[in-house]
Amino acid sequence: DGGITQSPKYLFRKEGQNVTLSCEQNLNHDAMYWYRQDPGQGLRLIYYSQIVNDFQKGDIAEGYSVSREKKESFPLTVTSAQKNPTAFYLCASRSSYNSPLHFGNGTRLTVT
Amino acid sequence: EDQVTQSPEALRLQEGESSSLNCSYTVSGLRGLFWYRQDPGKGPEFLFTLYSAGEEKEKERLKATLTKKESFLHITAPKPEDSATYLCAVHENRDDKIIFGKGTRLHILP
Numbered sequence: 001d002g003g004i005t006q007s008p009k010y011l012f013r014k015e016g017q018n019v020t021l022s023c024e025q026n027l028n029h030d031a032m033y034w035y036r037q038d039p040g041q042g043l044r045l046i047y048y049s050q051i052v053n054d055f056q057k058g059d060i061a062e063g064y065s066v067s068r069e070k071k072e073s074f075p076l077t078v079t080s081a082q083k084n085p086t087a088f089y090l091c092a093s094r095s096s097y098n099s100p101l102h103f104g105n106g107t108r109l110t111v112t
Numbered sequence: 113e114d115q116v117t118q119s120p121e122a123l124r125l126q127e128g129e130s131s132s133l134n135c136s137y138t139v140s141g142l143r144g145l146f147w148y149r150q151d152p153g154k155g156p157e158f159l160f161t162l163y164s165a166g167e168e169k170e171k172e173r174l175k176a177t178l179t180k181k182e183s184f185l186h187i188t189a190p191k192p193e194d195s196a197t198y199l200c201a202v203h204e205n206r207d208d209k210i211i212f213g214k215g216t217r218l219h220i221l222p
Contacts (some may be wrong), residue, residue: 006155020124059211099161101201102158
């Protein structure tokens with residue numbers, strides 16, 4: 001079945017450590033997105049990529065980094081510079097110009 | 113600043129009691145407006161896309177409508193299984209960002 005896989009589902013890290021969240025899609029979609037969701041905040045855009053080897057900052061990119069070396073993969077690194085990293089992270093992709101986003105089931109990151 | 117605002121933040125209805133959720137938006141040019149349903153601990157599930165004012169889409173007990181400044185998600189005779197958070201998102205002409213509202217938490221009481 002085609003879809004978006006985010007792993008792991010739960011992730012725990014100590015403060016000061018960088019951590020990378022995985023996002024893989026087998027939908028052959030061109031564009032991929034990362035969002036962060038906090039209680040009462042809705043989804044906030046971190047980074048997005050329309051094609052391989054190119055990506056743009058979203059509204060809350062500080063403290064995060066991404067790469068897009070392959071069409072099917074868009075990993076997100078949460079760096080130690082991110083002040084409040086504990087959140088639910090959602091990866092999404094879409095196929096074309098006006099198509100909707102399709103989401104993975106998220107990774108819940110807890111940093112203590 | 114571009115903005116997507118959803119209201120109410122939360123809504124409790126009795127089973128069978130119809131109502132509407134609102135999504136108002138201010139963007140320089142709308143490429144598309146999307147509605148999603150999200151269950152706790154899961155990723156959002158796509159419901160509808162609306163592209164132009166006057167457009168309507170229906171799926172089971174849900175109907176989405178669009179004007180130049182807002183969209184409504186009408187829910188008719190809801191059932192407890194319709195309980196979820198409903199998210200609205202807009203895709204504007206200026207760039208490839210898709211911006212979400214904060215959602216409406218809907219709870220249907222049996």
